[in-house]
Amino acid sequence: MAAKSQPARTLTSLGVLAIGPFVVVQGLLFLEHSSPWHSQMAELAFVISGVALGAVGVSMLPIRRLYAGLLLVPYIALMAVAAWVSALPAVCGYFGDCM
Numbered sequence: 001m002a003a004k005s006q007p008a009r010t011l012t013s014l015g016v017l018a019i020g021p022f023v024v025v026q027g028l029l030f031l032e033h034s035s036p037w038h039s040q041m042a043e044l045a046f047v048i049s050g051v052a053l054g055a056v057g058v059s060m061l062p063i064r065r066l067y068a069g070l071l072l073v074p075y076i077a078l079m080a081v082a083a084w085v086s087a088l089p090a091v092c093g094y095f096g097d098c099m
């Protein structure tokens with residue numbers, strides 16, 4: 001199997017780190033809306049999983065490992081807040097649980 005080209009790897013990593021956390025969280029909320037199942041622990045686990053997926057995207061960037069490591073801490077903090085806040089309108093729309 002041929003190795004990915006540098007531009008393809010860069011685009012893949014940018015896509016994963018930019019939209020990965022949101023896709024995972026919104027996917028869970030859609031599943032909760034589509035079924036009678038609901039779990040706040042699962043929501044927290046999916047936010048953590050989504051941010052971890054984004055962190056993998058950061059580590060895939062074609063930059064030095066030191067720079068990727070330095071980017072991880074602010075990325076994780078920012079994406080955890082962004083993924084959680086982005087879930088609020090979906091929760092409001094799906095479940096009518098508007099704060």
